[in-house]
Amino acid sequence: MTVTKLMNTYPRHAVTFVRGQGSRLWDADGKEYLDFLGGLAVTSLGHAHPDVASAIAQQASTLLHVSNLFGTEVGPAVADTIDALAGGGGRVFFCNSGAEANECAIKLARKHGGRGRHVVVSAYGSFHGRTLATLHATGQPQKHEAFQPLPEGFRHVAWDDLDALDAAIDPSVAAVLLEPVQGEGGVNPATAAYFQGVRRLCDERGILFMVDEVQTGLGRTGEWFGFLHFGVQPDVVTIAKALGNGMPIGACWAREEVATAFEPGDHATTYGGQPLATSAARAVLDVMQREDVCTRATTQGAGLRTALSHVPGVAGVRGLGLLLAAELERPVAKEAAADALDAGLVVNAVTASALRLAPSLLVTDDEIDEAVTILGKVVAHR
Numbered sequence: 001m002t003v004t005k006l007m008n009t010y011p012r013h014a015v016t017f018v019r020g021q022g023s024r025l026w027d028a029d030g031k032e033y034l035d036f037l038g039g040l041a042v043t044s045l046g047h048a049h050p051d052v053a054s055a056i057a058q059q060a061s062t063l064l065h066v067s068n069l070f071g072t073e074v075g076p077a078v079a080d081t082i083d084a085l086a087g088g089g090g091r092v093f094f095c096n097s098g099a100e101a102n103e104c105a106i107k108l109a110r111k112h113g114g115r116g117r118h119v120v121v122s123a124y125g126s127f128h129g130r131t132l133a134t135l136h137a138t139g140q141p142q143k144h145e146a147f148q149p150l151p152e153g154f155r156h157v158a159w160d161d162l163d164a165l166d167a168a169i170d171p172s173v174a175a176v177l178l179e180p181v182q183g184e185g186g187v188n189p190a191t192a193a194y195f196q197g198v199r200r201l202c203d204e205r206g207i208l209f210m211v212d213e214v215q216t217g218l219g220r221t222g223e224w225f226g227f228l229h230f231g232v233q234p235d236v237v238t239i240a241k242a243l244g245n246g247m248p249i250g251a252c253w254a255r256e257e258v259a260t261a262f263e264p265g266d267h268a269t270t271y272g273g274q275p276l277a278t279s280a281a282r283a284v285l286d287v288m289q290r291e292d293v294c295t296r297a298t299t300q301g302a303g304l305r306t307a308l309s310h311v312p313g314v315a316g317v318r319g320l321g322l323l324l325a326a327e328l329e330r331p332v333a334k335e336a337a338a339d340a341l342d343a344g345l346v347v348n349a350v351t352a353s354a355l356r357l358a359p360s361l362l363v364t365d366d367e368i369d370e371a372v373t374i375l376g377k378v379v380a381h382r
């Protein structure tokens, strides 16, 4: 593949990966790496998990796609599992990415709210996707500039500020959309007080509380969903990333009364819920439940957090479960991530001074030791 024919949307690639296995990756020269980024919190079961690989292979030679004009067998079963994990009593719409899951949530909020009640309030520092609507929901004004005018109907408030949210809710507001941990914004966890306050405000004002679990969902934080840390039940939950372990799939769950605002013809996507993607998701969810990934993310996350906090040059560690950021004493995260890659460890600079770690939820103690040893050397030289 010639890189020059790709649009210039990503920085020049330092490495070309050709193979993966568990927490390991290999580049085109045969060099081995330890993957502590998981393709941006996607490969929660590691690379080439045998159950997921064989489910995909088997489905590929059985039935890939027939469109949503017809019934298929796997999607409804996966929807049952997602519904049970998200709290029960809801329905699921399948799509192909996190941005699309949030698009579905935004449209659902508008349909449920009715005419005149369409605004979605989100937080500064958030990330909800790159389509025009989800870009506007993303609370990072510098990302909006080049693409104005963006679709109307979005409002941003300070993160973790209930008074600001209270003031932003007028009769035009249909929903609040928040991440339990702002992932792209720097791995900033919400608090139980904030999420419970948001739930209360939404109930008082009769609007929806929608939680974007695209990065945090399915065990990553040590619970099936990030909101479970905070003792609230959202009205709408969006997921993607880990659901396919690399197979592109997203989903929007909504409680029944909200979900039924959609009628046939209101929303659709050609590939949504097709047998190939949902077979991967079925295998992923089976393995996740069998391997008790929530407990693993909690224990391995605690081990990784403690080990990182002892690394000289690391000022602090934040996050939940296995979605962590190591805050460096100096703003050298980009350079440290590049050095780590040279040294055989994949992480990324989520801010100027913080490295993000989102390894496989099946990561071992030895892999954690190895990663922290590499990071220790890298950070010491910066």
Ligand SMILES: Cc1ncc(COP(=O)(O)O)c(C=O)c1O
Residues within 6 Å of the ligand: 040, 097, 098, 099, 100, 102, 127, 128, 129, 130, 179, 183, 184, 212, 213, 214, 215, 216, 240, 241
């Ligand atoms: C919280 C959150 N929402 C939405 C998205 C967008 O997902 P996608 O890139 O699959 O469209 C991301 C991607 O990083 C995300 O972290």
